Amino acid sequence: MADDLPPLWFPPMSSDDSSDSSILFFQNLIEEAELQDTGTSNRRRYIERQREEGHETLMADYFVEDPKYNEDIFRHMFRMSKRLFLQIVSDVEENDPWFVEAPDARGRKGFTPLQKVTSAIKQLATGNTPDENDEYLHMAERTSRECLEYFCDTVCKIYGPEFLRRPTNHRYPTIMLEAVASQDLWFWHAFAGPPGSQNDINVLQQSPLFLTERNGTAPKCPFYVNNHLYKRGYLLVDGIYPSWSVFVKSIPYPHEVNEKKFKRQHEAARKDVERAFGVLKGKWGVLSRPMRARSVKKIRNVVYTCIILHNMILKDDGKAIAPVHIRDPPVEPALDDTVLGELLNEDTHWRLKHDLIDHLASQDLPHLLADSDED
Template identity: 35%
Template sequence: MSNASLLTGQESRFETKPKRRGQKACEYALILKYEFFQLRYDARGRQWFTTLQKCVVAIRLMAMGESPDTMDDYMRMSERTARESLYTLSRGVVETFGDVYLRKPSLHDLQEFYAAHEERHGFPGMIGSIDCTHWKMEKLSGSMERAIHKWSTRITFVGVRASDAPFTVNGNEYKYGYYPTDGIYPQYSTFVKAFRHPVEERDKFFKRRQEGARKDVKRAFGVLKAKWHIVEHAARPLYLETLRYIMYACIIMHNMIIEDKGRNIAHYILTEPRHVQFQPGTVDYLHRVVDIQDANKHRQLRKDLADYIFYGNNNDNE
């Protein structure tokens, strides 16, 4: 059966329901790319599960956080087929839509992040927060937990391979954006920590605003966990790659929903040049690492932000 024949008789349904175009586009992309989602028949000529049924089961498992064996009562589907639908859909969503919805931020994207966070939180040059959530693991070996920890801690060097997106605060220019963090992170120029024991009124005010900005970003990630309960529950799959695909697929579909509602901050521009990625071990890469790990810049940035936020918001100071 050709790929063209698979879409016959379904295009009219796609055109008459504009609100479901994103869902149908995802469904058709999976049909064209993966044999698992194509309509097939067994040796007796009986039709197997359709693409829509497999997608519904996979999305239900992600949204409800249920076990694959519960699909037997819901759709008369075996545990093995339900689990395979979940894994294949997650991988298909990442491989098909990852270049758009999981792209590394370009210079234009970072500038839009700066403007949005400064308008909402009062922090110029802020990208986001890196300590959003932790996906608790269940029944994992020690080696896998160490691998997951190693994979998750790579974000501490964020900015090394990102585009240069300079910003100015309090009259000083900085080359990279930053993330508000708590006290456990190192003193990097891309991290902004609150004062541990603030004494002056300026430091106390900055601590309140910094913690408020971090919690606001955490609440945004909480919306993701509320929509996709599989992220909130303990992880069941046995392979790290599968966990990665499931997490990324939830993020991609969450970004699709936000974009469909018109609430996305950054907008994808096809013709926009992508960021320049520096290879580890090169001179430019090492210079960026040294620049990011500069503790003096870390302290200077926090001081400039504290002055900018406090003296620029005297009317809001309590």
């Protein structure tokens, strides 16, 4: 007990110090030591949070026949419709026994699934600390943290195969045409590997972006540009990436009009992707806050959950790019030694870039013409 107490500091005494002030000083030290001892020893103070009142308040605010807050306010607070929220509550309760209401060790009723899911979604929406809703949901910080962890893990298991899937052969031809039409883009699963593996050039050869190409399980998406056939789709990247056949880089200093058009369109398309992630961060505040206190697995589950919920909301609102998911037939992985050479082919990289420049120049795009004239 004595080892846990902070060292005492005695102020220098003078003849003018009164005995009353000295007594008051030591009383304050004793009170501070008792408070610290209360927080670190087995004699911690128990707080009766009245979880039943929290459930009743939540029901009266949103889920009774005539709630305090209407559907618009509910969507603003929970980022989704009440119909979708209740469906998620039902699904997680059915698939994870942790969300089932059960009595605690004292025989009292535990938190309801509504309280647990509400705590998790509010943490995702605001990005605030787990104890933020203690006064509203009557839930301790530790329980709120567990709600978020169990919720993210369960959502990824239930909805991941549908809402965190890769594009298929059926969707590749039209995915980009449909995606750029809306700012609320559908997020496709393209970064399932280790953190940083898609941006570190030293490990690009083993990146999940290209591993499926090498083992023959990637969807087929051939296309023609200027009567030239290209077997794989391409990625818009900046100048730091190597000159691979699947990378299309911008032109740093364009001189010709066609090159200026290409640079303008290239930058606009990349900004669409950045804007899409800005929409995701604006909807789920947890993505804008530091998450260093969590493990890599928990951080990944949080990010995936935000993407899954985003796609679920789009489908619930009738804005899904692919409301019907047509699966590709299963393909057995078969490593092809020639694929890596095709991915690293610089000749294909430059030919694709020039073909895209010529193709874009042949299109009647007034906004590019105006921008090029101004340049």
